Amino acid sequence: MTESLTRFELPQSAIPTRWYNIQADLPRPLPVVLHPGTKSPVTSDDLGVLFPQEIINQEVSRERFIEIPEEVREIYKLWRPTPLMRARRLEKAIGTTAKIYYKYEGVSPSGSHKLNTAIPQAFYNKQAGVVGVTTETGAGQWGTALSQACNFFNLECYVFMVKVSFVQKPYRRAIIQSFGANVTASPSDKTEAGRAILAQDPDSTGSLGIAISEAVEMAAKSGGKYKYALGSVLNHVLMHQSIIGQEAMLQLDRAGDSPDIVVGCVGGGSNFAGIAVPYLRDKIVHGRNVRVVAVEPAACPTLTRGVYAYDYGDTAGMAPMVKMHTLGAKFIPPPVHAGGLRYHGVGSVISELYDQKLIEAYSVPQLEVFKSAVTFLRAEGIVPAPEAGHAVAQVIREAIRAKEEGTSPVILFNLCGHGHFDMTAYDAYFRGELTDYAYPQAAIEAALAELPEVNI
Amino acid sequence: MTESLTRFELPQSAIPTRWYNIQADLPRPLPVVLHPGTKSPVTSDDLGVLFPQEIINQEVSRERFIEIPEEVREIYKLWRPTPLMRARRLEKAIGTTAKIYYKYEGVSPSGSHKLNTAIPQAFYNKQAGVVGVTTETGAGQWGTALSQACNFFNLECYVFMVKVSFVQKPYRRAIIQSFGANVTASPSDKTEAGRAILAQDPDSTGSLGIAISEAVEMAAKSGGKYKYALGSVLNHVLMHQSIIGQEAMLQLDRAGDSPDIVVGCVGGGSNFAGIAVPYLRDKIVHGRNVRVVAVEPAACPTLTRGVYAYDYGDTAGMAPMVKMHTLGAKFIPPPVHAGGLRYHGVGSVISELYDQKLIEAYSVPQLEVFKSAVTFLRAEGIVPAPEAGHAVAQVIREAIRAKEEGTSPVILFNLCGHGHFDMTAYDAYFRGELTDYAYPQAAIEAALAELPEVNI
Incomplete structure (x- = not known):
C-alpha cells in the first residue's frame, strides 16, 4: 500500500x-x-x-x-502540516535510481515557507x-x-x-x-x-x-x-522554520525512509535551515550519516565564493553587524530572477555550519535552474519559484550522479514556494531571453575590499 | 480534539x-x-x-x-484528496452562528478543480x-x-x-x-x-x-x-468532478458534521455539480433534507433569468445543441472578472435539476463578490478566484441570515480555485475601478429571440 x-x-x-x-x-x-x-x-x-x-x-x-504559542499554532493550522511528496514522476522522467522526496511549502496561503x-x-x-x-x-x-x-x-x-x-x-x-x-x-x-x-x-x-x-x-x-x-x-527566523524539517522527519518515518541527502536553496538561509536543522542535530549529536547541501545562484555565490567576516546587513550600514559568509554589503548581485536569493550575505547559523564543514554548498547558473524547474513542473505539475528551482537543479544533479554511480540514495528537498508570480521569468526563459551571468569577480572583489574593520 | x-x-x-x-x-x-x-x-x-x-x-x-482508471488515480495523487477546511476565522469575522466548511480545490497543480x-x-x-x-x-x-x-x-x-x-x-x-x-x-x-x-x-x-x-x-x-x-x-465533465463531493462527504463524516446547505458557483456547472451531486443523490433517493444552492453572476444570470430550451453551445453553431437553461448563444455577457462564469448556458444536468426544483439558484453582483472575497481572504488567508468569490458571497449571505434568524446551519461550499492569476481584478477593485453591471435585459431578450427552433 x-x-x-x-x-x-x-x-x-x-x-x-x-x-x-x-x-x-x-x-x-x-x-x-x-x-x-x-x-x-x-x-x-x-x-x-x-x-x-x-x-x-x-x-x-x-x-x-x-x-510555539497556541495562537501561532492555531494559524499554522490554516495550512500545516504541509505535504511531503514522493516525486515518482520526476524520478521516472530523469531515469534515476535515487528516491526523491520533497516537502512542499507552497501550499501556505502566502505561497511559501x-x-x-x-x-x-x-x-x-x-x-x-x-x-x-x-x-x-x-x-x-x-x-x-x-x-x-x-x-x-x-x-x-x-x-x-x-x-x-x-x-x-x-x-x-x-x-x-x-x-x-x-x-x-x-x-x-x-x-x-x-x-x-x-x-x-x-x-x-x-x-x-x-x-x-x-x-x-x-x-x-x-x-x-x-x-x-x-x-x-x-x-530566530531560521529557528521558526525548523517546523518544516520536524514535520518532514515524521512524514519520512511514515514513508519508511530516511534521507541520505538533504537539499535546500540558500539566500539568507531560512528555508534551507528549516528543512535541514533537525537532521543536522542528529548529525552533530548522534553522528548521523547525512549530507546536507545548500544551493545558491552562481551569480550570488555567498557561501562558495564569499568570506566569513563581519559585515553590515544593509546598504546604509544601519542594521546590526553580523559575522557571516558575505560578498560584501556593497555588492549588488546581477538581476537573476531568484530575487529571494539575491542577498550579499547568509545567516550566521548557516555560515558557522559551513565553516564547521557540517554542510556542503554548491552554486548553479540561472539557465540550469530554469531547465531543471521545467523538468520538475512537467513531471510533478507544480511550478517552482525560481528560488526553489535552485534546489531542484541540485537534486537533479545528485540524482543523475546516483544513476551513473549505481547508487540509490534517498534525497529530500525543500520546495519552498510556487512560482505563480514569477511567470514572466518562465516566459522569458521559453523565449530564450534569459542568460547566465559571468561570475561577477570584479564587483565582489570591490565589495569585499570595503568590508568594515572590526576589533573582535 | x-x-x-x-x-x-x-x-x-x-x-x-x-x-x-x-x-x-x-x-x-x-x-x-x-x-x-x-x-x-x-x-x-x-x-x-x-x-x-x-x-x-x-x-x-x-x-x-x-x-476511475488506475492511470488517472495515480495522477490524482499529485494533489488529491484536497483538504476540507472549517472556516473558523471567517465564522468569527462575520459573527455567524452557522458552521462553515469549504472544500479547497485550489491546491491542485493547475490551481482549480x-x-x-x-x-x-x-x-x-x-x-x-x-x-x-x-x-x-x-x-x-x-x-x-x-x-x-x-x-x-x-x-x-x-x-x-x-x-x-x-x-x-x-x-x-x-x-x-x-x-x-x-x-x-x-x-x-x-x-x-x-x-x-x-x-x-x-x-x-x-x-x-x-x-x-x-x-x-x-x-x-x-x-x-x-x-x-x-x-x-x-x-461526463460534471461526472468527473463528483470526486470533490464524494471526498467532502467522507471528510465531513470525520468532522462529525453533515451539511444543511451546499453551495457552489455556476458557469457551465462543473464545480457546482462536483460538490453537490453526492448530496443530491441522497436528496433524490433517500429524501435527505439539504438545500443545494447554485450561485451565478448578476451580469450572466443563466439559471435565474434564462429559459430552458434547446440552444447552440457555441457562437458559430458548430457544437452540438443541448436543452439547457440559456440566455441565448448570441448573448455576450458583460466583462465581469469571473471569466469562468461568462457562458450563455449551463449544463444539461444542472438545468434539469433546477427545472425539477432540486436545486436553488441566486445571482450576485460583482462588487458584492469582491467584497465577500476580501472578507474571506483576510480571514482565511486564501485569495479566491473571482468565480469562487460568488460562492463565498452566497455563503456569507446565508451565514448572516442564520445569525439573524438564530439558526445554526452547517454550510459546505466549494472553493474551486485560487485567484493568483486574477490579482489585476483585485487591484481594480481596491482602486474602486470595478463596477456592477445593470441586468442586461435588452441583450438577453435579443439573444433569446434568436434561439433556434427545434422539432423535438
Whole structure:
C-alpha cells in the first residue's frame, strides 16, 4: 500500500509544538552581533529599538526547544502540516535510481515557507503592544507573508518593495496590498536612506540592502510605535522554520525512509535551515550519516565564493553587524530572477555550519535552474519559484550522479514556494531571453575590499 | 480534539475509485442532444468526430458508478484528496452562528478543480490513439488544466484563448505554455470561424463562444488526428468532478458534521455539480433534507433569468445543441472578472435539476463578490478566484441570515480555485475601478429571440 502512495500526510494533531534551536547544539557558540555604529557587541536595549523582547530572547537563546504559542499554532493550522511528496514522476522522467522526496511549502496561503516565521513575528509584536511593523521585500514572498500575518493580528504593515520588483511584479504588489499592507517602492522619499540614494541616482531601481535600510530607519525613528521584521538571515527566523524539517522527519518515518541527502536553496538561509536543522542535530549529536547541501545562484555565490567576516546587513550600514559568509554589503548581485536569493550575505547559523564543514554548498547558473524547474513542473505539475528551482537543479544533479554511480540514495528537498508570480521569468526563459551571468569577480572583489574593520 | 481541528484530511488510500453519475438517479432522463446541422438526435458517429468513444459512452451513460482508471488515480495523487477546511476565522469575522466548511480545490497543480476532468479526458484521448486535443479557454483555468493533463500523457494541446484574456492575462498564457501547449489568441486566422469573425470585426476581443467554434472546427477538420475537449457543461465533465463531493462527504463524516446547505458557483456547472451531486443523490433517493444552492453572476444570470430550451453551445453553431437553461448563444455577457462564469448556458444536468426544483439558484453582483472575497481572504488567508468569490458571497449571505434568524446551519461550499492569476481584478477593485453591471435585459431578450427552433 505504502508503495503506491505519493503524498505523506500528518494529522494536525501532529504539528510540532516546539521550534528546534540549533544554537543549542552548535560545536561552538555563534559570534556576537555588533552595533553598526560602535562596533561593540549589541545590547538588548540596542536591539529593542527594532525588535520586541521575546524576539530578542529567541535570537540569542541557547535553549534547545522553544514552545510555539497556541495562537501561532492555531494559524499554522490554516495550512500545516504541509505535504511531503514522493516525486515518482520526476524520478521516472530523469531515469534515476535515487528516491526523491520533497516537502512542499507552497501550499501556505502566502505561497511559501515565509509565513512560518511571519506569524510568530507578528504575534510577538502584537503581544508587545506595537502598532505595526516595517519590512522590505524583493521577490515579494516575504512581503506577502508578513502582510498576511499582520492582517491576522491587526497590526499595521509597511513594506518597502525593491522598485524593480514593484514595477515588474504588479501581481505581487497587489496581493500584498490585498491583505491591507502599505507598499512603497524603494528607494523612496519617505526615509533619509531613500532620499540619499535618490539624490545620487534618481533612477535607482533599488536593492534589498537599500530597502532594508529604509524599513530599519522607519522603525528606529518611530519612537517605539513600529518595530522591524526580517524574513531570513537572523537566528530566530531560521529557528521558526525548523517546523518544516520536524514535520518532514515524521512524514519520512511514515514513508519508511530516511534521507541520505538533504537539499535546500540558500539566500539568507531560512528555508534551507528549516528543512535541514533537525537532521543536522542528529548529525552533530548522534553522528548521523547525512549530507546536507545548500544551493545558491552562481551569480550570488555567498557561501562558495564569499568570506566569513563581519559585515553590515544593509546598504546604509544601519542594521546590526553580523559575522557571516558575505560578498560584501556593497555588492549588488546581477538581476537573476531568484530575487529571494539575491542577498550579499547568509545567516550566521548557516555560515558557522559551513565553516564547521557540517554542510556542503554548491552554486548553479540561472539557465540550469530554469531547465531543471521545467523538468520538475512537467513531471510533478507544480511550478517552482525560481528560488526553489535552485534546489531542484541540485537534486537533479545528485540524482543523475546516483544513476551513473549505481547508487540509490534517498534525497529530500525543500520546495519552498510556487512560482505563480514569477511567470514572466518562465516566459522569458521559453523565449530564450534569459542568460547566465559571468561570475561577477570584479564587483565582489570591490565589495569585499570595503568590508568594515572590526576589533573582535 | 476534533473541536480544534481546522483541516480534515483523508489518506490517499481513501481517494474514491468511482465517479458518481447522477444521470442514474435523475427523476427523468436528460433530453437528447441534437446535431447542430440536422437538428436530429446526434449519433455516436456524429460525436465521434469530436470525442473518443469512451467519453461518448460516459456522456450518455446511465450507470450509477463509473470506475476511475488506475492511470488517472495515480495522477490524482499529485494533489488529491484536497483538504476540507472549517472556516473558523471567517465564522468569527462575520459573527455567524452557522458552521462553515469549504472544500479547497485550489491546491491542485493547475490551481482549480478543472484538473479533475482534464486528466481523464487526456487519458481517454491518449488511449484512443489521438495525437492531440483542441480546446478553448477564457479565464484560463481550463487551459491550464488541459495543458498539464496533455503534458502528463504526451498529447499535443491546442488552446484557443479568448483574445482579451490572452492580452490581459500574460501569466495565464505563460503557465499554459510552460506545460508545452500551443496557445492562440481567438478569434484567429487559423480557422474559418475565426476568419469570419475577423472579417466582420478585425478588432474583435473574442468570446468563449467564438473560441469554442475555433477549437471544434480544428478538431472536426483534422481527419481524426485531433479531438476536442470541453472543461464544463457536458455530462461526463460534471461526472468527473463528483470526486470533490464524494471526498467532502467522507471528510465531513470525520468532522462529525453533515451539511444543511451546499453551495457552489455556476458557469457551465462543473464545480457546482462536483460538490453537490453526492448530496443530491441522497436528496433524490433517500429524501435527505439539504438545500443545494447554485450561485451565478448578476451580469450572466443563466439559471435565474434564462429559459430552458434547446440552444447552440457555441457562437458559430458548430457544437452540438443541448436543452439547457440559456440566455441565448448570441448573448455576450458583460466583462465581469469571473471569466469562468461568462457562458450563455449551463449544463444539461444542472438545468434539469433546477427545472425539477432540486436545486436553488441566486445571482450576485460583482462588487458584492469582491467584497465577500476580501472578507474571506483576510480571514482565511486564501485569495479566491473571482468565480469562487460568488460562492463565498452566497455563503456569507446565508451565514448572516442564520445569525439573524438564530439558526445554526452547517454550510459546505466549494472553493474551486485560487485567484493568483486574477490579482489585476483585485487591484481594480481596491482602486474602486470595478463596477456592477445593470441586468442586461435588452441583450438577453435579443439573444433569446434568436434561439433556434427545434422539432423535438
